Amino acid sequence: MQRFGTLSFGHYGPLGGGRQLTAGDSLRQAIDLAQGMDDLGVNGAYFRVHHFARQQASPMPLLAAIAARTERIEIGTGVIDMRYENPLYLAEEAAAVDLISDGRLALGVSRGSPETVVRGYETFGYTGSEDPRGADLAREHFELFLRAIEGEGLAERDGSSAFGAGATGLQRIEPYSPGLRSRVWWGAGNRDSAEWAGRRGVNLMSSTLLTSADGRPFDILQAEQIDAFRAAWREAGHAGEPRVSVSRSVFPLVTAEDHMYFGGRQDGDQIGVIDGMRSTFGKTYAAEPDVLVEQLLADAAVQAADTLMLTIPSQLGVEFNLRVVESFATHVAPALGWVSTRG
Template sequence: MGSGPGSGRSHSSGAGNQRAGPGVGVDVKKIGFLSFGHWSPNPQSRTRSAADFLHQSIDLAIAAEELGADGAYFRVHHFARQAASPFPLLAAIGARTSKIEIGTGVIDMRYENPLYMAEDAGAADLISDGRLQLGISRGSPEQVIEGWRYFGFAPNEGETDADMARRHTEVFLEVLKGKGFAQPNPRPMFANPPGLLRVEPHSPGLRDRIWWGSSSNATGIWAAKLGMNLQSSTLKDDETGEPLHVQQRKQIEAYRDAWAEAGHTREPRVSVSRSIFALTTDLDRAYFGADGDSRDQIGMIDERTRAIFGRSYAAEPDVLVKQLAEDEAIQAADTLLLTVPNQLGVDYNAHLLEDILTHVAPELGWR
């Protein structure tokens, strides 16, 4: 999904953007980065260990906040030399920053204990004073066969692993409401509040800041019905044969229609991810110049699903402005997540973000 090598405090859950009108899209956008958290002992990598990745991720989030970026997001993969356990990292970033949103894109719910996850998420959200934006999904192909079984999970009879992920998700969403459900011990070690007990710590408002990473129109509609925000990545089920950005725009429209039909009272948020590089230095051109000819690609996932993989954008800033203005999904979304080549180091990735925020976003009316 990535491209190139290694590819104040607020409790608000709203988008903070002004929409131009129904179906027209969003002008002002939140712009964040999405890191896959790769590390490698290769001498050419500036991120050679898990410790390097974790420390550098904190530093990059701090730098991104100072540059005026809106979000620091991390992909979650198990059994891989990549980001895996998100909550310690998100809590650390939350403690070192004050404005930037912190989140995931996405956590594989096949691997998660929903109650334990609610505790971890509640703690990270409270540490950050309500800045957690948690992306979850039914998962993608992993490094090992049925890796979730090693974590102690298995589908119920008649379920698929995707069904199990959605079941975990529905429990997680219910627990985040903060309602008591557990019968208290009549002889507790510590005094209980009256009534049934909930998991603690509970963070009010977090339920409205859960996002579903959707690869199809159907799961986007399902997410809308459950009141989750929508994350659409650089990969999607190829449902019509059209370019990725067109299929994503239609997915977003279907999601928003389903949201309105469900009668939710708040405005939903929608993000898309892209690999975008403004070529302003010779080093940029050496790393990403060849991506200027990138095109969408078609491939198979798990030998069952035909998927479309989005192109990378790499060009001089003025050219990028014209190209991105034609990306229908970006125009329809309120949040743009820029995939970063984290193995190139903090300083270089901060430079990439600064170029987009300074030379591209203002020209498109996103800032």
């Protein structure tokens, strides 16, 4: 494990006892937490994107704000649902954030997970999908997005325009960030999707679930998915080594408060149904640091990946989450091979 960061679902709403976490609170706390993690030398702050829900839905303003307040930490998404996106506008926004952050954007995209509404992307104006889950629409948008961030000319210049200086030919999307293409990730929930990402030459974000359930442990299924992705990458002839991330719920039990919230939360893999398919969901790790080290060293997928994303209970606030992250950075991560960005 070369890197670790946090994956926030960005929930807001009632907290109980008359307390309310607003959307503004959630966004501002995300910025403060990322700044605190940057100071600790943590590698990344990543955010889930959901629509029609009390969660973060428009990541680019948030990522730009974090970029302006931090120096080293990678900022990204896990993942943007491409069914809902104008791919050219997303290309403009992503390039701008990448430039503001000096190349620290890790943009995770995919078809996305099920939403709280029926075919919500059609409400956004994106229709014509022949797939009940919109997978064809997501990949169509993704392909145009890649062409845009690769700098391909997409619109004919107007030679008669007062702003075109008589130029002709095709104009690319602006701004353009040369390194952004290498920092795009595809979120995959099954082997076929991971292999497609490898052939397409993008990095892999392996989901917190897999649409497979054959009785084997989640980490074994996920490690096989990672191996298949890397094999597809090599067979396609792509240069270099792609990055791979996995997500886990990991809580070091260090204080009495940790035990109160997460003691007894250790559980095994879960089998459920998502999008009509039997799926395997990864387990929660909650134990004393020395036990966590043993467990994570035995997790085949954590060992196969270079980046670990810790899912955090963001609604518990900045102070609590920063302490959880610091406990992991101090007592667990070094034993897994991690070195702080602060040296």
